[in-house]
Amino acid sequence: MDTEQRVMDHFEATCRSHGLKLTHQRLEIYRALLQSADHPSAENLHKQLETRLPTLSLDTVYRTLATFEQLGLVKRIETMSSQARFEAVIDQHHHFFCDQCGRLVDFHWHLFDTMGLPESLQGIGKIRDKNVVVHGVCEQCLAGEKSEH
Numbered sequence: 001m002d003t004e005q006r007v008m009d010h011f012e013a014t015c016r017s018h019g020l021k022l023t024h025q026r027l028e029i030y031r032a033l034l035q036s037a038d039h040p041s042a043e044n045l046h047k048q049l050e051t052r053l054p055t056l057s058l059d060t061v062y063r064t065l066a067t068f069e070q071l072g073l074v075k076r077i078e079t080m081s082s083q084a085r086f087e088a089v090i091d092q093h094h095h096f097f098c099d100q101c102g103r104l105v106d107f108h109w110h111l112f113d114t115m116g117l118p119e120s121l122q123g124i125g126k127i128r129d130k131n132v133v134v135h136g137v138c139e140q141c142l143a144g145e146k147s148e149h
Contacts, residue, residue, distance in 0.1 A: 003090070004034060004035070007034055007088060007090055008030075008031070008034070011030050011034075011073055011088075014071055014072075014073055015071070015073075018071055020067065020071070024053075025053060025056055025060060025064070026064055028049060028052065028053055028056075029045065029049065029061060029064050029065070029068075030068065030073065030074075030088065032045060032048055032049055033045065033074060033086060033087060033088045034088040034090075036048075036087075038103075038104065039077055039085040039086065039087045039095075039104040040085065040086060041083040041084065041085055041086070042058065042061045042062050042065055042083070042084075042086065043058065043083065045061055045065075045086070046058045046061045049061075065086055069086075072089060073088065073089055074086055074087065074088060074089060075087050075088075075089050075131075077095055077104065077133065078133065079097045079102075079104070079133065079135075080097070080099065080135065081102060085104055092108075092113055093106045093107060093108050093109075094106070094107055094108070094109050094112070094131060094132040094133070094134070095107070095131075095132070095133045095134070096133075096134045096135075096136065096138070097133055097134070097135050097136075098136065098137055098138035098141055099135050099136065099137060100137050100138070100141040101138065101140070101141050103138050103140075105138070107134075109132065112130070112132060113130065117130075
């Protein structure tokens with residue numbers, strides 16, 4: 001069984017176990033996120049789906065993403081831009097965000113994932129997730145800057 005099918009099976013099982021109906025819109029929204037490599041915003045996801053789902057509203061996309069996030073199926077990636085970006089949860093990874101072009105790239109950081117939390121966090125509360133978003137300028141933008149000089 002390929003990864004996409006395994007993730008879709010997990011998605012469907014999670015929805016069912018929480019009493020969430022597997023509507024055509026929910027399936028298409030999740031599938032589009034799963035197949036997307038660019039971590040789309042809700043607005044971009046809506047634009048991507050509007051030809052296939054002409055009755056899909058932007059509000060429905062926002063509400064659906066919020067529901068999926070609560071179920072742990074989708075991760076919201078906060079960047080310094082005004083729009084949050086989203087991805088299907090497949091594995092633990094982190095993100096590099098290019099402050100110039102908005103490109104978002106996944107990377108793995110095993111050392112960070114396995115290191116303990118600082119003592120200053122002890123007794124504050126329960127940690128649900130550790131996630132890093134590294135900000136900088138990607139190689140393509142740097143190459144463009146060099147060619148301008």
